[in-house]
Amino acid sequence: MLQVRDLTKNYGKLTALDRVSFDIPAGQSVALWGPNGAGKTTVMRCMLGLLRFQGEIQLAGYNVTTEGKKARKHVGFVPQELSFQSEWTVLETVEFFSRLKKAGQVNFTSILQQAGLSDHRKANFGELSGGMKQRLALAIALLADPEILMLDEPTSNLDPQGREGFIQILNELLVQGKTILFSSHRYEEVAELANRTLVLRQGVLEADCTPDELHKHLGAATRLRIYVDVDQFAHAVEILRNAGLRADPNGKGVHVEVSPDKKGEPFNILSNAGIRIFNFDLEQEWKDNNGED
Numbered sequence: 445m446l447q448v449r450d451l452t453k454n455y456g457k458l459t460a461l462d463r464v465s466f467d468i469p470a471g472q473s474v475a476l477w478g479p480n481g482a483g484k485t486t487v488m489r490c491m492l493g494l495l496r497f498q499g500e501i502q503l504a505g506y507n508v509t510t511e512g513k514k515a516r517k518h519v520g521f522v523p524q525e526l527s528f529q530s531e532w533t534v535l536e537t538v539e540f541f542s543r544l545k546k547a548g549q550v551n552f553t554s555i556l557q558q559a560g561l562s563d564h565r566k567a568n569f570g571e572l573s574g575g576m577k578q579r580l581a582l583a584i585a586l587l588a589d590p591e592i593l594m595l596d597e598p599t600s601n602l603d604p605q606g607r608e609g610f611i612q613i614l615n616e617l618l619v620q621g622k623t624i625l626f627s628s629h630r631y632e633e634v635a636e637l638a639n640r641t642l643v644l645r646q647g648v649l650e651a652d653c654t655p656d657e658l659h660k661h662l663g664a665a666t667r668l669r670i671y672v673d674v675d676q677f678a679h680a681v682e683i684l685r686n687a688g689l690r691a692d693p694n695g696k697g698v699h700v701e702v703s704p705d706k707k708g709e710p711f712n713i714l715s716n717a718g719i720r721i722f723n724f725d726l727e728q729e730w731k732d733n734n735g736e737d
Contacts, residue, residue, distance in 0.1 A: 445468055445469055445470040445471075445472075445503075445504060445591065445592060445623045446466075446467065446468040446491070446501075446502070446503055446592065446623065446625065447467050447500075447501070447502040448464060448465055448466050448467070448487075448491070448499070448500075448501050449465050449499055449500040449501075450463045450464075450465055450498070450499040450500070451463070451464040451465065451487065451490060451497060451498075451499040451500075451501065452464075452497060452498040452499050453483075453486055453490060453495060453497045453498070453647075454498075459647055460483050460486045460647050461483045461486055461487065461490070461497070461647045462647045462648050463499070463648075464483070464487065464499075464644075464647070464648070464649045465499075465649070466642055466649065466652060468623060468625060468640075469623075470591065470621070470623050471618070471621055471622075471623055472623060472624075472639050472640065473614075473618055473623075473624040473625075473626075473637055473638050473639050473640075474624070474625050474626075474638060474639065474640045474641070474642060475626055475627070475628050475633075475634045475637070475638035475640070475641045475642065475655070476488075476625065476626070476627040476628070476642050476644060477627075477628060477629065477634060477641050477642065477643050477644065477658065478629075478643060478644035478645055479629070479645075481646070482644040482645055482646065482647070483644045483646075483647040484596075484627035484644055485524075485596055485627065486647075487627075487644070488521075488594050488596055488625070488627065490508075491503065491508060491519075491594065491625075492508075492516065492519065492521060492594070493508050493509075493512040493515070493516060502515070503515040503516075503518055503519060503592060504518035504591055504592065506518070517588065517590070518590050518591050518592055519590050519592045519593075519594060520582075520584075520585030520586055520587070520588065520590040520592070520593050520594070521585055521593075521594045521595075521596075522578070522581045522582050522585050522593065522594070522595040522596070522598055523581065523596055524596045524597040524598070524600060524601075526577050526578070526580075526581050528569045528577075528580065529569060530568065530569050530570030531568055531569075531570065532568065532569055533565065533566050533567060533568055533569075534556070534561055534564050534565050534566070534567055534569065534572070534576075534580055534583075535552060535556070535565040535566065537569055537580060537584070538552055538555060538556065538580070538583055538584060538587070539552065541584045541587060542587050545587055545588060547587040547588045548588075550587055555583050555586055555587060556583060558583070558586055558613070558616075558617070559579045559580070559582045559583035559586065559613065560579050560609065560613050561576065561579050561580065561583055564576055573606060574601050574602050574603065574606055575602050575603070575605070575606025575607075575609055575610060576606075578598060578599070578601075578602060578606070578610055579609075579610065579613065582595075582610075582613065586617075590622075591621075591622065591623055592622070592623045592624075592625070593614075593617065593622050593623070593624045593625070593626075594624075594625050594626070595614075595624070595625075595626040595627070596626075596627050597626075597627050597628060597629070598610065598614075598626055598628075599611070599628075599630065599633060600629075607630075607633070611633060611636050611637050614626075614637055615636070615637060618637075624637070626638075631655075631658065631666070634655045634658065635655045635656075638655050639654075640652060640653070640654065640655075641653050641654065641655055641657075641658050643658070666701065666702055666703070666707055667699060667700070667701050668699070668700050668701075668702065668707065668710065668724055668725070669694065669697035669698070669699055669724060669725040670697055670698045670700060670710060670711070670714070670721055670723075670724045671697045671698075671721065671722050671723040671724060672697070672698060672714070672719055672720060672721055672722070673719075673720060673722075676719050676720070677693045677698060678693070679717075679719065680698050680714055680717075680719050681693055681698055683713060683714065683717050683719070684698070684700050684710055684713060684714070687709075687710075687713050689701070689702060689709070689710060689713075691710075697724075697725070711724075
């Protein structure tokens with residue numbers, strides 16, 4: 445469904461993408477993973493024909509460079525930043541973009557249902573929560589019933605509840621046969637939605653792996669601050685260290701680093717030791733092998 449061969453993008457002397465190649469078959473969900481500046485958004489902009497590039501990209505069998513209009517008909521794009529008229533209702537916004545895209549006959553009831561917006565069709569855009577705004581962007585991307593969905597950091601501005609609901613909708617679209625490519629820096633999001641992860645570092649495709657293997661390639665780490673009673677600080681740190689975890693007292697909590705797929709481990713260890721946990725913070729989602737956030 446998507447083929448990328450030797451994708452290279454230069455900005456003067458800066459190489460943003462260096463001979464990136466990958467294939468995505470129909471019905472698969474693939475995450476582009478990497479720190480800011482890794483090239484995730486640049487890949488998508490090249491695939492959408494928004495940037496000139498070297499190499500070859502095919503979407504649904506069409507060459508993006510020579511058959512760009514035909515290729516883009518098969519793609520729905522959800523950007524990271526949204527900008528709609530605040531006084532327009534959800535339905536008015538979708539109808540406007542349907543005319544703008546020349547989408548033809550559209551079942552708006554079905555589109556809003558797919559995006560989880562059936563109960564918000566009369567709500568003004570300015571009244572919507574972040575999660576509902578992102579669903580509206582998804583509804584617009586679905587107007588022409590594209591086979592491929594591309595999403596740039598789709599949940600970066602959402603709270604946990606909005607994020608969970610949005611990922612659930614995307615998983616339902618996968619079941620319906622959509623092919624999804626999305627960028628992310630959230631391990632949980634990748635684990636819940638992706639079949640594969642393409643790891644980018646400084647414009648180079650470093651790894652093509654499963655979400656479970658992601659932390660092995662990046663040296664990923666999650667830092668938690670776990671709040672326990674002050675008189676149990678030293679005991680909590682000792683228990684966590686004896687379990688092989690990196691732990692240190694810090695302020696009002698205990699800092700502990702774990703791999704992203706094992707965030708529950710320190711809670712189980714402390715609970716089994718009889719130490720009461722009354723709160724926690726997620727302070728860092730991951731770091732690369734060079735220790736950079």
